[in-house]
Amino acid sequence: MxxxxxxxxxxxxxxxxxYLGARGHEVAGCDLFLRRKWVEEMGSQSATPIRTMEERLVAFKENFGRELIFKEGDLRDYDFILQFFKFFQPEAIVHLGEVPSAPYSMIDVHHCVFTQTNNIASTLNILYAMKEVCPQAHLVKLGTMGEYGTPNIDIPEGFFTIEYRGRTDTLPFPRQAGSWYHQTKVHDSHNIMFACKIWGLRSTDIMQGVVFGTRINEMGDGDDDRLLTRFDFDQCFGTVLNRYCAQAVIGHPLSPYGAGQQKRGFLPLRDSIQCLTIAINNPPQEGEYRVFNQFEEVYSVTQLAQKVKKVGDEIGLNVDISNLENPRIEKEEHYYNPDHRHLLDLGYKPTHDVEQELRTILEDLLKYRSRIEEKKEALIPDVRWDGTRRKSRFLTEVRR
Ligand SMILES: NC(=O)c1ccc[n+]([C@@H]2O[C@H](COP(=O)([O-])OP(=O)(O)OC[C@H]3O[C@@H](n4cnc5c(N)ncnc54)[C@H](O)[C@@H]3O)[C@@H](O)[C@H]2O)c1
Structure with a gap:
């Protein structure tokens, strides 16, 4: 494909x-290398020493025996997308090219407006280019479980049937996003659903949980480290479990925010890639807009800290936990029960052994401990949801 x-x-x-290259698909891609700049802006760096795109492309060809067609360009530039689509004629389009950070979007008005413009305008450009060049293609769009917020009822996969004043309808489940970033995903969802309705496009909107992990199996024959993906641990671009692992390897306390009872859906990197591939292989009908909730298990951020501590202690790391003042405005204790059936019905086989995955991450990161140590200042958050900037204090004694 x-x-x-x-x-x-x-x-x-x-x-x-x-993953797709290893399975014989023809793959093309674009990027503007913004993520590399954002992480630098946060005073940090990827724990894994990632290569330049030139080196990545050479390694890709050597390992998978085919070219990855790459062009540098901005998704906010409609003509760039249009010309690339005309040249490549995609059958499936996976849209991952957005700012992915809640705290980054909350820094100030400039970061908020940038996040909203970047994400919403890019998705609109893609929808228009699809309509013009490849209306039969399947758009796989990455949204987030954070679109739903934390309502006090179960969360279905996108839609629910509701009776109101004696009448019944199937409607989109309410979205209650918790940051300007999450709001961009809500706006995208509405825009994509509308484009499917009026132009007959087909799309899978993936409400993805929080991803963790350093690797997938497809690392080339000799476990080629030119194929490593990035791994961030700073306050804006490190996701919670990845941040805990980075903290564990340098002897920094794991730091759940506030009461630490915030629950989220999580999944390992290898499962995220497996799920995206399942979605690609099973496209929706013409005009269909469907929603998948993509995660493996729900955990509280404290349960996850305890898991990292357990595995870390087993490999001799002596891990501590200490809660930090919560820089976010969010519920710290709440009900959380989202559905996630659609991908399982299509054959998703969860990794399940989260502790084994954590062991792999910690062992990988131990090789790059000095890179984390060098930028450890970036671990403590100072971006606050009230618009001020102040480093969070530890709230609890270090727990061993
Ligand atoms: N990683 C997670 O835990 C997670 C969870 C839920 C949802 N998601 C979503 O999945 C997608 C991918 O996440 P990720 O963690 O790989 O993020 P990422 O920042 O590593 O990847 C996004 C890429 O898009 C590029 N990009 C952004 N704006 C661009 C533009 N205007 N033009 C060209 N390139 C642009 C960036 O340079 C970056 O390389 C995002 O949409 C994110 O919101 C991620």
Whole structure:
């Protein structure tokens, strides 16, 4: 299949390209290398020493025996997308090319407006280019479980049937996003659903949980480290479990925010890539807009810290936990019960052994401990939801 990945240089985009390349698909991708700049702006760096795109492309060809067609360009530039689609004629389009960070979007008005403009305008450009060049193609769009927020009822996969004043309808489940970033995903969802309705496009909108992991199996024959994906741990671009693992390897306390009872859906990187591939292989009907909730298990951020501590202690790391003042405005204790059937029905086989995955991450990161140590200042958050900037204090004694 001809598969086009927008945001191919990113944490998910690069391993997805490898996974698809290893399976004989024709893969093209684009990126503007913004993620590399954003992490630098946060005073940090990827724990894994990632290569330039030139080196990545050479390694890709050597390992998978085929070219990855790559062009540098901006998704906010309609003509760039249009010309690339005309040239490549994609059958599936995986849109990962957005700002992925809630705290980054909350820094100030400029970061908020940038996040909203970047994400919403890019998705609109893609929809228009699809309509013009490849209306039969399947758009796989990465949204987030964060679109739903944390309602006090179960969360279905996108839609629910509701009776109101004696009448019944199936409607989109309410979205209650918790940051300007999450709001961009809500706006995208509405825009994509509308484009499917009026133009007959087909799309899978993936409400993805929080991803963790350093690797997938497709690392080339000799476990080629030129194929490593990035791994961030700073306050804006490190996701919670990845941040805990980075903290564990340098002897920094794991730091759940606030009461630490916030629950989220999580999944390992290798499962995220597996699920995206399942979605690609099973396209929806013409005009269909469907929603998949993509995660493996729900955990509280404290349960996850305890898991990292357990595995870390087993390999001799002596891990501590200490809660930090919560820089976010969010519920710290709440009900959370989202459905996630659609991908399982299509054959998704969860990894399940989260502790084994954590062991792999910690062992991988131990090789790059000094890179985390060098930028450890970036671990403590100072971006606050009230618009001020102040480093969070530890709230609890260090727990061993
Ligand atoms: N990683 C997670 O835990 C997670 C969870 C839920 C949803 N998601 C979503 O999945 C997608 C991919 O996430 P990720 O973690 O790989 O993020 P990432 O930042 O590593 O990847 C996004 C890529 O898109 C590129 N990009 C952004 N704007 C662009 C533009 N205007 N033009 C060209 N390139 C542009 C960036 O340079 C980056 O390489 C995002 O949409 C994110 O919101 C990620």
């Amino acid at each position: 001809r598969i086009f990945i927008l945001g191919v240089d990113g944490y998910l985009g690069w391993p997805l390209a490898r």
